[in-house]
């Protein structure tokens with residue numbers, strides 16, 4: 001089945017055994033080859049919508065439709081096969097590196113080239129480069145001393161590689177960059193932009209800078225749709241999305257200003273610092289810790305004091 005459109009049509013849902021309505025009368029569409037970002041505070045129901053789409057649970061009211069047909073009318077296997085999904089809590093497997101990728105699409109027969117491409121596209125290339133036995137390296141040291149243990153962010157990259165490896169017509173990503181460092185996150189979204197051309201995409205993200213990848217943004221709050229529109233429309237509307245966006249922007253601005261102020265204070269302090277450098281005075285250590293010039297200033301110190309500060313290590317972190 002080729003997924004072209006996805007529609008949530010007046011969907012309500014409570015997890016079995018709980019009385020709490022997690023989703024209430026939710027309706028929105030992801031059009032053909034459209035990219036939609038789901039945004040909302042923790043617990044607003046984003047991941048639950050994805051679980052309903054894959055029929056991990058069935059809706060209590062309303063319907064989820066693919067290409068206009070209620071998903072309960074498709075064979076479960078066909079439905080799930082048509083998506084490539086990255087889950088927020090994707091597990092890692094105690095298999096080797098190759099198997100950790102190919103498990104996503106066991107019917108593919110194009111060998112290691114496709115596996116390696118998926119690994120590099122997801123930003124996990126450095127894992128492969130370090131792997132003592134290449135794709136045969138076990139991702140555990142339990143059975144093999146040559147095995148590798150990975151960090152949370154590295155496992156996330158591998159899970160994304162699995163998502164990229166799987167052939168699909170629709171891509172679903174639930175918080176794909178939550179554990180990634182800023183560079184990996186930047187590269188991931190560049191890659192996703194390329195990778196998802198001509199595909200129907202639904203993704204969630206708390207990092208609103210990534211949301212610019214989407215054609216449309218749907219904001220959920222307490223299981224209800226609060227806003228639905230393009231990023232520009234929602235920013236102009238001045239509602240919840242604009243508020244969340246402003247928080248992130250203000251934080252970024254504050255960080256930028258702080259760096260700028262440090263620069264200013266360094267400029268103002270320059271004459272004092274010059275004297276301290278010439279005297280090699282201990283308070284200088286504190287001051288360079290608080291300036292963005294600490295490395296360049298370090299070079300102007302006598303080697304003896306430089307070593308002392310380097311031994312102090314944490315002063316520079």
Ligand SMILES: Nc1ncnc2c1ncn2[C@@H]1O[C@H](COP(=O)(O)OP(=O)(O)OP(=O)(O)O)[C@@H](O)[C@H]1O
Nearest residue numbers: 015018022040041042043044045046047048049088
């Ligand atoms: N298996 C479950 N059983 C019962 N309640 C659940 C279950 N999974 C999630 N919930 C509840 O459903 C609500 C929505 O959870 P969901 O995981 O969809 O939120 P989310 O928007 O994805 O949040 P986050 O931003 O933290 O990922 C929450 O109140 C949560 O406690």
Ligand SMILES: [Mg+2]
Nearest residue numbers: 046047088174
């Ligand atoms: Mg979630």
